Amino acid sequence: MKVSVRVIPPDRELKIKTGDNLRTALIESGIPLDSPCGGQGTCLKCKVQLTGVSRKHTELEREKLSRKELDEGWHLACQVKVEEPGEVRLPEVEVSRAKASFGLLGEEISLRPNVRRLRFELSKPSIKDQRADWNRLAEYLEKSAAGRLSAGLSLLRELPTRLREWNFSGQAVVVGNEVVELDPRGSDSDILGVAIDIGTTTLAAALVNLDTGKVVALDAELNPQIVFGADVISRIMYAQDGTAKREKLQRELVKGLNQLLLRLCHSARREKERVFEVTVVGNTTMLHTLLGLEARNIALAPYVGGLNRPLDLPAIELGLQIHPRGKLHIMPSIASFVGADTVAVILATRMHQRRVPRLAIDIGTNGEVMLATGKEVLTASTAAGPAFEGSRIRYGMRAVKGAISSFQATPEVNYSVIGGGAPSGICGSGLIDLVAELYRTGVLDQKGRILRPAEISTPWAEALAPRVRIRDEAREFVIFRDEDREVTLTQQDIRELQLAKGAIRAGVELLMKEAGISADDIQEVLLAGVFGNYINRERAVVLGLIPVFPLEKIHFIGNGAMDGALLALLDMEERDQAEKIAARVHHIELSGRPDFEETFLRCLSLGNK
């Protein structure tokens, strides 16, 4: 005999054979339940709450669960034999957001999202009240919705059956002014949203419960477009050959986003059909490729894209797999090389509101520099290239397991590897550490040249000089070596880093010059970017990536662009702010300046002279 068990989330009705083990039954039904001990009752990860029925706890449960948990009806699914119909609640999976600027600001975030849940209880049709179904519903909802509501054909087609099934009461999910879904009365199905940051190299996304404002899952993924070129210019070059290639870029990106969405929902045990809105930030080129817009003019002087305004469109138009009537909000960009990601960083850091000079740098494949002068915000984009994200670096990789993420010469070679074990490559923060340390210890000269062992004259020479060797007629520094593999830093790697660092630093210098502000005037320096939190501030100064600032003025804000996208997802007021930022920020086109070339060349040198 089978009994009916309702599982929340995702609010699914399962038919389970009586006598079956609950943990096994859940897993077999595709409910992801993390239980590494395999049902031994030792890992305590399969906790579930049985509501509606009171079940005796097993001896093991009484031993392992707290008094409170026992009182609230929590069990270990692996210890429960299914006997009668009932309701099983899985614990909320909650991700604490690493070091989000939310925390940094210590602000209370308002929850005024574009997606709203409106309950309704309609009077029933009669000969005296013959209003059509949609008229009846819309008139009711408009009392609390402020403004005229609309509905698409597919919802209107469902409406008559739903209303009668539910006796004319239920809940409407409204996105903007459109009713996109109807739920029965009393349903506690989630209302979800997703914030996405489309980087040239990395896609990042956060799944948010829009009833509570809580982030319930965070994840990242390589941008699948990377096979068509590591930086925006090479993507633009690839796509300019015609519509087919533009469509291919778009398709690959959407495929990647759908994978990411699916994984987010899976890990948080949510259904993707409950995602009603997605806010999207990214650099201007990425947003163009997402929308299938021609990006060629971005790369040609005077660098004019197709669209910098915000755009709202049905997710289905791009093939994004959320609720079939769900919406997409593309945030506004400032200029061809200062995209919605920068707007989002400014929004999240409140740079546009504070009245003291502040500097922010968003380090990704492009490096965007923002300088708040106290009166206005200046921005510049720098073609930093993908070195910080591991591209074009011989042993470069993203900040995942196996990556060297920090490095110190004591003079012994000392480094930490993400996840432990032998290193398999170097991520952005490791690269900065390596070059900064090798420069400090005299293995590199100011021009970034790896010296011949004989040339190294510092106290660290004895320990470090033997690691310099020649391969393919170029010098390299050996970091790690065993029988199977090695990890080295090549002269070419250092050149790549210098180009990136030089570009960003030149941007900082030129913005300060434009604003008539010196490094001493700046009250706060914010470093954003997916790997921002791992950078060693001191080394960034040693390297010359940023001017000499007191370390306590330098703060890491993680992926500020994602924070901005989240703010716009949670609060319509923030979305309005974003548009004002995009319209008001003063963008400085560096390539148009006569002093750019000279500044850039000067900034290629290592150090802060």
Added chain:
Amino acid sequence: MKVSVRVIPPDRELKIKTGDNLRTALIESGIPLDSPCGGQGTCLKCKVQLTGVSRKHTELEREKLSRKELDEGWHLACQVKVEEPGEVRLPEVEVSRAKASFGLLGEEISLRPNVRRLRFELSKPSIKDQRADWNRLAEYLEKSAAGRLSAGLSLLRELPTRLREWNFSGQAVVVGNEVVELDPRGSDSDILGVAIDIGTTTLAAALVNLDTGKVVALDAELNPQIVFGADVISRIMYAQDGTAKREKLQRELVKGLNQLLLRLCHSARREKERVFEVTVVGNTTMLHTLLGLEARNIALAPYVGGLNRPLDLPAIELGLQIHPRGKLHIMPSIASFVGADTVAVILATRMHQRRVPRLAIDIGTNGEVMLATGKEVLTASTAAGPAFEGSRIRYGMRAVKGAISSFQATPEVNYSVIGGGAPSGICGSGLIDLVAELYRTGVLDQKGRILRPAEISTPWAEALAPRVRIRDEAREFVIFRDEDREVTLTQQDIRELQLAKGAIRAGVELLMKEAGISADDIQEVLLAGVFGNYINRERAVVLGLIPVFPLEKIHFIGNGAMDGALLALLDMEERDQAEKIAARVHHIELSGRPDFEETFLRCLSLGNK
């Protein structure tokens, strides 16, 4: 050698071999050019204007064309040999609207359509002005558009190429707040709209030049859904079996509309891609089937449809073949049996504005009755059935060639046939004449019974009695007979007409009773409907279709529903009015009244007693 000839309308570039005859070349290129004489130079129908070049006129042209035509460069295409590149203008095809209420009202109609043409001349991008293409265009257009403009992805994808091709100036076609098309500067391509009236039996449509407000083509077509049932109830019954049948009804209707659109455009030599908006009226059930909405609840007490509000949607969502980004505006309905067609009649007749009592009847497959009391407008719907449109009548047909459209007994049988010749059937106005005349001459009694020849005792008996005969055990009246065919009026036909007449008359009586108004109070009676203009007013009174009114108070207004749809196409203010009408009109549900049955039965009798 081929030369390039621009033909306007439809503004197409043709390549024509030099030496070719212009008329032949145009016809072969698919430009419809009516020339019944086959190029003899006698019918004068192939007049074209050659602009840009001055061409000598042939002797024949000098003889046939007026001084003014010769001066303006008009030629007969059949007399022109193509010699050099140039421009050929075809004459405007203009349809004079039969007896539209526009004329009746003698009002000046304002031209404030939802479709607008906005010219633009943008500043070119530079390092000092890096606004993205869409930002640049939208900011320019918004200066004259009042309000924020949007654009769909497909237009945004075309934008960069178009702007650069045209050196940043051109024209935008805007529907509502969306830019839907871009034309080059100086293009005089038409901006077209279509008004559609979806009747249960007949689809009617008008093609309008939205720059001038002129109707350039009018046409009608049978509703292809007719094979699924003659009236709305049988269509609803057909579709209630499931989605597949609902979709079939919708598909057939859209197919019919597309044929009609194509024919309209062809006859007016316009391209369907230049139609940017369609306004649609129809009864509530037809609008539901058009949208694929469930209509079952329309037929079940308390008769509540899915949607009576107006609805705007992309035409492509229904598969309507106009401009790919063109829009559809479905006008609002009042109740399940008082649809947007009735709203449109009220709008066109200004019944909602005048302060004297007026009665209007829209005679179609359903009969809608409107009574303006001077303070408010009451409406009722009556299940008149399709008798007036020829359905369920043995020799019934629409008012097309071969139909008996009027009838008189002098006592000889006298009738007129549309298009002349022998009759092949009877249309609505003929049916009314027949029954009214046969009643007046005593062939029918008050109950509608065809008397036995021996029972007929009036002075007309000698001429008419021999025409009464028995077939299939029922009596019928023979109108026409030769070796090949005959046309008769059967007892059953008369019953059908009585049901229709009784329903409408009962509606009139009950509305007057509800409002406390007598026939004498009513200052004007308006008869609308596709065949309205052909009804003999006197006979309508004799029959008892309407109460006894002085004939000069009775006016025919033709297809008033179409006029309302046209008003909404031409003037947004009228569209707003329509919504107010739908919200304010007081609908009386006849079936809910205790006095309905008795009134209806009484009204079945012929005559005005």
